[in-house]
Amino acid sequence: MPAPDRFAEGATPFLIAGGAGEASGTIDARFREAKAAIFSRLIELLDPSELLRLDVEQGRALLARLISEVITGDRMQVSASEERALLDDIADDMLGYGPLERLLTDPEISEIMVNGRRPIYVERDGLLARSAVQFEDDEQLLNVCQRIVNLVGRRVDEASPICDARLQDGSRVNVVLPPIALDGPVLTIRRFRRERITLDEMKARGALPAAGADLLRVIAAARFNVMVVGGTGSGKTTLLNMLGAQVSGSERIVTCEDTAELQLEQPHVVRMETRPPNIEGQGEITMRDLVRNALRMRPDRIIVGEVRGPEAFDLMQAMNTGHNGSMGTLHANSPEEAVTRMTSLITMGYPSLQPDVIRAMFASAVDILVQVERLRDGARKVTRITEVEVGEDGGIRLRPILRFETAADDPRAAAKPGGRYRLVNPPTQDFAARARYFGEGARLARLLADLSGAGAPPPHGDRPA
Template sequence: MTGFGRRQVAEAFAPAPLTSTIEAPPPPPPPSAPNNELRTLCLNQLDPSLVASMPADRLLAEVERLLSEIATERRIQVNLREQRELAGDLVNDMLGLGPLQPLLNDDSVADIMVNGPDRVFVEQNGKVFLSGVRFRDASHVANICQRIAAGIGRRVDESSPMVDARLKDGSRVNIVFQPLALDGPYISIRKFAKRAIDLSKLVEFGAMTQHVARVLEIAGRCRLNILISGGTGSGKTTLLNAISQMIDPTERIVTVEDAAELQLQQPHVVRMETRPASLEGRGEVTQRDLVRNALRMRPDRIIIGEVRGAEAFDMLQAMNTGHDGSMSTIHANTSRDALTRIENMVQMGNFGLPSRSIRQQIVSAVDIIVQIARQRDGGRRALQVTEVCGLEGDIVILNDIFAFEVEGESDTGRIVGSYRVGRGRPSFADRLTYFGLDRAWNSTLEAAER
């Protein structure tokens, strides 16, 4: 998951005070003609084979030395600071992703959005603003796009103008090329934390209370089927990673993802990722293909990074056929919306099942829905922890175990609220008793009510 704190990449859920505005530095001026000349002369003298085999720090020192020699020989007026900046730009272009490399190295940056050569937006502390980073021109952006695509054996051009990719550090990348991109190539990068976040950290960041975290810990330990719902950038993957740490290390876990984002810590994890079709339209492997194959791999749990299509049916089948403790995420605004989306996804698969039959499968499969959101103060919070109780007629009965209620905001602009606790015997009470966690569950809810 991405990090949003200024100093800690892990602080994905920490809200930013609204009273402190982040001032974006003004865009730097375009490169001057002497700098362009110096850049060209330096590139002409560098041996590509030597560059590829040289460590970044040694290459930087070599480029700085070469720039100084060329500037002296050609009497190009450039000061030491400009030489160092130009050397850094050249090394980033040769070994990294050009102007984006400093942003990728900055742990406080969560998302990078390139809307053209001179409009690069970033997200920090839950807020999006225009950065001072810029490319030389649209061709420079296109070259970076080609480098990203080539890194995963793909290509991006007019015949294949959209590409999903993953960087070496696990960051997820989406590229939109001309003619679809009207203002030059677009790049969207979602960065992920370099270290895993657990439930205690989420409590520390204000994403939930200790009682909510304890309930989710119990849910993970007693193998409840959990669906995490929320909008884009709300922290679904981070929360899924945190809950997955409750899985016993002896269990065999199979993960299915469109783009690998999960960071499971258990030793017995089998990771699978979808594959898009080739330019000839062949070779596509969908999430549904992988989920169906996962059932043949003797999994104890199946974790789907995000359910978004007909694989929802296979996910329900897996949850209903002995793979308790399976988890997934889904895009939805409320817990009930999440169930409606699953029903619609199953119907997308043209299975011909009536709505009531689909709802019966959902009720039998899903135990808990966790609704999270990124709120207006920039913080990510768990808004609902909802139990799927059963079916009454054609209506799915839900019970909010926890529901966050906004009470106002603090002097620093942070949202202040508390959790309303819903009591009652859960539909999975027998599971809690089987794992010896029924007393812990009840005592947690009792403490939360005080």
């Protein structure tokens, strides 16, 4: 333990904004100098191979002992609280990801945004806030970025300044370096939840009604082909995880992702991840490669983490060739926009296909569109569940089943969005027949009875795309 008499008479301790128990923010020059001096001495005293063999707690204990020895031996003027702060910072740098460590251990933070050496922004409960944490300089931030991407065998440098990677806990990472990033390295982390959110938890949070959760269970169990649509950060992958959790353990599931995020616990899951090209520009494995290869792996279902390119065509082919129950996510702000976006993505890879042909393929391949949104108060909700039909003209007909309608005339809406779920149309006869075939008929009847009490279907709910 540090001794209180380390201060020379009349000496002024350096200041650490935030204190020992909080995330330190602006660090004064004396703290940086002391940290740099101790860090240099540790490099001399430490055997890196020894540190690598230790777990985090053992490594921290070793660093605490060595830091105390350095402070005592060099007669540094450091108080007990300041020694703890130095240990925190140095341990974070040597054993983890520097200032990010204290944010990565906060369970309430869902996203971390680092913009150079400026204070770091975080997202809590869907809302952005400025934290009291920041990197000392661009070099420290760059070292952390390199450490992260090296863990997954990727690289980021001036020649290749943009990189996607993930942390060991599965959190998704994006790195952008200068000269692309004009004000220093930019690091964005989307946190990975160790505990999977279930449909029951979403129901408890008000993200969908109990009958809506049961409707999603029917959709997954009856092997409908599903696309989850929504904007960035709306919760698409979270909902895809919940739908995937409803799949029977007897099925073989093949997942294709850019960055592995899905947490499926069934016994027969095959996970695949894309790979960027190497430094010679060779060896790239695209999402399209994965989806095509998945078709040769005898899957019962194919789940694509995010459809963002020509692989949309291959996924629709899979949905149309016996791989019922396949799923994916798509960036789109409405069911109608989802149709347009899928059409444009397929046109990117198959420019000779006419839009009408693509739309007809979509109508025969995709059964259900589930829309998720992040509302202005940060809450994430399932706002629409829509059935996709083939219209009389062979085109697409979107039939909304369940919809979250905002209460614009609610006086509370100014502070927090109000609204209610309403049954717009009962599912089609084909939907009901399929649910009965998979043993979900009774559940479907119960949930429709519950939803009918909340709002009767209008006489003209069908809506052409």
